[in-house]
Amino acid sequence: MAHTLQPTTGPASVLGGNPRLGRALFYLHQQVRYVTQPVVRAKLGQLIAAGDAMDYANRLRGHGNDLTPELAAEFAVQVGFPDFRLHAEVLPKLKAADLIDYQTALDGTGIRYIQEFVGLSGRVIDQAMRLLELYGPSSLELAVLHSTEIATWAPLTQAQHAEMLSRREFRDQEIAEAIKLSFAAGVNYKVYSPDLREEVIYNPNVWGAQSADIAGFLKSLPPAERDSLLGMCEQASYRPGLALSRYTGFSGSILTSARKVGLLQAATVRSAVAGTSPQTYVFSPLIEAADDRADELVGGWPGSGRGGG
Numbered sequence: 001m002a003h004t005l006q007p008t009t010g011p012a013s014v015l016g017g018n019p020r021l022g023r024a025l026f027y028l029h030q031q032v033r034y035v036t037q038p039v040v041r042a043k044l045g046q047l048i049a050a051g052d053a054m055d056y057a058n059r060l061r062g063h064g065n066d067l068t069p070e071l072a073a074e075f076a077v078q079v080g081f082p083d084f085r086l087h088a089e090v091l092p093k094l095k096a097a098d099l100i101d102y103q104t105a106l107d108g109t110g111i112r113y114i115q116e117f118v119g120l121s122g123r124v125i126d127q128a129m130r131l132l133e134l135y136g137p138s139s140l141e142l143a144v145l146h147s148t149e150i151a152t153w154a155p156l157t158q159a160q161h162a163e164m165l166s167r168r169e170f171r172d173q174e175i176a177e178a179i180k181l182s183f184a185a186g187v188n189y190k191v192y193s194p195d196l197r198e199e200v201i202y203n204p205n206v207w208g209a210q211s212a213d214i215a216g217f218l219k220s221l222p223p224a225e226r227d228s229l230l231g232m233c234e235q236a237s238y239r240p241g242l243a244l245s246r247y248t249g250f251s252g253s254i255l256t257s258a259r260k261v262g263l264l265q266a267a268t269v270r271s272a273v274a275g276t277s278p279q280t281y282v283f284s285p286l287i288e289a290a291d292d293r294a295d296e297l298v299g300g301w302p303g304s305g306r307g308g309g
Contacts, residue, residue, distance in 0.1 A: 022125035024148035069111035143178035155202035155211035236284040
């Protein structure tokens with residue numbers, strides 16, 4: 001079955017949506033530079049290529065009129081692009097994704113003119129996903145990307161993690177290999193829980209020592225209640241600081257339990273105005289909204305630093 005970069009969990013859900021997967025691509029790009037196994041790099045080849053191209057585009061950003069063809073060529077060398085790859089692959093794809101505009105020199109041997117639109121023609125995360133789509137990732141690569149994204153929402157047992165991937169219509173064989181590749185790339189970690197007698201999968205950019213406890217808590221819940229809580233985590237990451245009263249279908253007891261294990265955070269604000277009730281606001285440990293709006297530069301290419309959307 002062919003997979004797209006679009007959500008597979010329903011039109012009202014952002015779980016698995018482009019911004020989430022764009023952040024997952026960034027995580028993978030940050031980690032895969034340390035991977036030396038040829039087989040792993042080959043199986044993740046399109047993800048790596050898209051991440052490298054986005055890295056190159058990010059280096060072009062912010063130079064304005066100082067972005068000369070010579071400087072663009074120097075940045076390509078820094079990323080590791082030989083001339084033939086830069087001109088045959090990277091520049092055309094970046095232009096097609098509306099990240100740059102350029103012209104080739106009349107003799108075809110170099111860049112005559114180049115201008116970048118990183119964060120200007122849209123959110124950087126969305127630009128990254130348009131670029132990835134042009135690279136045509138395999139279904140297995142998309143499964144790795146989804147696995148990376150799922151692991152940022154909550155630490156889950158390997159069986160539950162695989163179930164989430166299955167809901168996104170990946171095949172069992174793809175799921176098993178994708179999970180192994182996520183470990184090999186260092187983008188997901190696993191820890192054995194003696195209490196659960198299972199491996200727990202988590203994303204190290206978000207979760208740490210508490211992962212097994214959170215996975216144990218989630219496993220103890222009835223499936224419907226667990227899905228409801230994961231839905232709350234989804235909304236909290238997508239819209240951080242949303243008032244608890246805006247969460248429909250969630251009980252206060254679920255929030256209390258989630259806070260105890262560190263799955264969600266909340267802050268209660270008491271107004272100085274007489275007769276005004278306290279208001280509780282919910283947050284996710286992973287605050288991605290700034291990256292999705294591309295309104296600040298955060299350690300690499302997810303941000304833009306100049307308000308692209």
